[in-house]
Amino acid sequence: MSHYLKHFIDGAEAEAADGGRMPLLNPVDEREYATAARGTAEDIDRAVAAAHVQLTTGEWSKLSGAQRARLLSQLADFVERDTDLLADMDANAIGRSPMEPRMMDVPNAVANLRAAAGWANQLEGRTIPTSGYMGVPTLSYTVREPIGVVGAIVPWNSPLMITCWKLAALLAAGCTVVVKPAEETPQSALHLAALCKEAGFPDGVVNVVTGYGETVGRALCEHPDVAKISFTGSPEAGRAIQRSAGPLFKRVALELGGKSPQIVFDDASFEEALRGCALGLFVNQGQVCAAGSRILVQRGIAQRFASALAEAASMVNVGNPRQPGVQMGPVAKKQQFERVNRYIQRGLEEGAELLAGGVSSPDQGWFVKPTIFANATNSMAIAREEIFGPVGTVIPFDTEEEAIALANDSEYGLAATIWTQDLTRAHRVAAKVKVGAVGVNCWSPLDANLPWGGLKSSGIGREGGLAGAQAYTEEKVVTVLLPS
Numbered sequence: 001m002s003h004y005l006k007h008f009i010d011g012a013e014a015e016a017a018d019g020g021r022m023p024l025l026n027p028v029d030e031r032e033y034a035t036a037a038r039g040t041a042e043d044i045d046r047a048v049a050a051a052h053v054q055l056t057t058g059e060w061s062k063l064s065g066a067q068r069a070r071l072l073s074q075l076a077d078f079v080e081r082d083t084d085l086l087a088d089m090d091a092n093a094i095g096r097s098p099m100e101p102r103m104m105d106v107p108n109a110v111a112n113l114r115a116a117a118g119w120a121n122q123l124e125g126r127t128i129p130t131s132g133y134m135g136v137p138t139l140s141y142t143v144r145e146p147i148g149v150v151g152a153i154v155p156w157n158s159p160l161m162i163t164c165w166k167l168a169a170l171l172a173a174g175c176t177v178v179v180k181p182a183e184e185t186p187q188s189a190l191h192l193a194a195l196c197k198e199a200g201f202p203d204g205v206v207n208v209v210t211g212y213g214e215t216v217g218r219a220l221c222e223h224p225d226v227a228k229i230s231f232t233g234s235p236e237a238g239r240a241i242q243r244s245a246g247p248l249f250k251r252v253a254l255e256l257g258g259k260s261p262q263i264v265f266d267d268a269s270f271e272e273a274l275r276g277c278a279l280g281l282f283v284n285q286g287q288v289c290a291a292g293s294r295i296l297v298q299r300g301i302a303q304r305f306a307s308a309l310a311e312a313a314s315m316v317n318v319g320n321p322r323q324p325g326v327q328m329g330p331v332a333k334k335q336q337f338e339r340v341n342r343y344i345q346r347g348l349e350e351g352a353e354l355l356a357g358g359v360s361s362p363d364q365g366w367f368v369k370p371t372i373f374a375n376a377t378n379s380m381a382i383a384r385e386e387i388f389g390p391v392g393t394v395i396p397f398d399t400e401e402e403a404i405a406l407a408n409d410s411e412y413g414l415a416a417t418i419w420t421q422d423l424t425r426a427h428r429v430a431a432k433v434k435v436g437a438v439g440v441n442c443w444s445p446l447d448a449n450l451p452w453g454g455l456k457s458s459g460i461g462r463e464g465g466l467a468g469a470q471a472y473t474e475e476k477v478v479t480v481l482l483p484s
């Protein structure tokens with residue numbers, strides 16, 4: 001019998017109110033390896049009620065920032081202790097090599113929890129000089145209060161890391177949470193909730209309800225006792241979430257998709273730019289929001305660069321990521337396999353030059369060939385739309401101005417990378433690209449102390465750093481009359 005994953009509500013495992021389950025499929029062989037509770041609006045009600053009690057009258061509501069910091073530090077230690085287990089859970093669920101989450105996602109999650117432990121005791125208010133009230137002097141000060149119960153809705157591509165970005169900041173701020181993991185990847189979120197209990201968080205502070213976005217995700221967004229929705233996922237779901245959360249004026253933070261440019265100038269270190277572009281295209285099978293999938297290369301080196309990238313793509317060993325020597329597993333799900341292939345077909349039809357990869361046939365497992373298109377234009381669908389797979393589109397440019405114009409000619413604005421040896425140019429271009437994060441000679445540098453988030457269709461708000469924790473607070477002002 002396959003493993004059965006239940007919700008985690010008020011400190012205990014719980015079945016769906018109607019007993020429903022959903023299958024979890026292994027992307028390598030398409031077989032069911034577990035089932036998870038298929039949540040309902042009733043399950044969300046129970047989880048929100050538990051979170052609300054802890055927010056308002058429970059033990060959690062009485063803890064100081066320093067006490068919350070201790071719990072977060074303890075949680076960070078437990079996540080670090082369980083690195084291999086958590087990396088395996090996330091990797092198995094989406095067919096990724098466990099080495100990647102072991103080296104990147106879990107350490108980043110731990111770093112975020114530790115950084116947030118530092119912020120928990122530093123969410124200070126201000127004293128603000130005013131001109132008094134009706135001629136009487138006043139003292140005005142502000143305090144930062146937890147925003148309330150948060151609904152954290154998470155995608156499948158880096159489940160533990162993204163859950164921890166949200167959890168770390170909101171727990172530092174004193175909020176409580178109902179996590180809605182992606183339907184494909186509930187396991188690490190459930191284990192994280194169990195680690196919260198082990199670390200000493202009171203029951204009901206962290207709850208996890210598994211299930212589908214259109215049912216449990218939506219119920220969370222529409223629940224009157226949820227004050228904020230922190231969402232990471234696609235722009236389509238982001239729009240639906242804003243609509244659901246809008247009537248009650250809930251706070252909404254949206255970390256959405258991208259079509260991030262990698263701008264390679266002809267003075268760049270060819271090898272470093274090549275390595276960085278390959279990493280930005282192929283890590284996690286290209287299923288990364290900041291994937292550097294639009295590769296803008298100065299014309300003089302464009303052909304040579306595209307050929308070298310195609311060679312790198314052809315050398316990637318695709319297969320079962322559990323087998324030695326395999327560098328890339330399948331994409332996470334059938335819809336993703338079909339989506340990526342659809343875009344590759346579209347690139348061919350639009351006249352881009354295929355240098356490596358191509359449309360993959362639907363054998364057992366959702367394996368996609370790493371694909372490179374060259375001589376593309378920025379108006380092609382493969383340059384404008386997020387593919388979320390191992391597909392790179394190389395577009396030549398002539399001048400710095402043209403590179404900036406191409407970089408900004410996108411519905412998205414998440415990240416950009418600039419490859420050049422000329423640091424004056426790097427700063428000049430960094431100032432002009434309309435994105436949330438720029439890497440100069442490094443692709444997608446993530447750090448717990450840095451803000452992360454996008455512009456335009458890439459989202460609203462920032463996670464990470466002090467501002468990330470402050471985003472889970474409301475600033476209240478108190479004015480005291482001081483008659484002489």
Ligand code: NAD
Pocket residue numbers: 153154155156157158162180181182183211212213214216217218221232233234235236237238240241255256257258288289290386388414453454458459
């Ligand atoms: P998705 O939008 O399909 O799903 C994300 C989550 O939202 C899932 O838990 C899903 O169940 C839930 N959901 C779906 N519809 C919903 C609704 N109507 N109401 C409430 N919840 C709903 O995204 P995905 O396919 O899981 O992830 C891929 C997307 O995530 C890509 O676009 C990628 O760029 C983006 N992403 C962004 C970042 C970032 O930091 N900006 C990070 C990772 C992934």
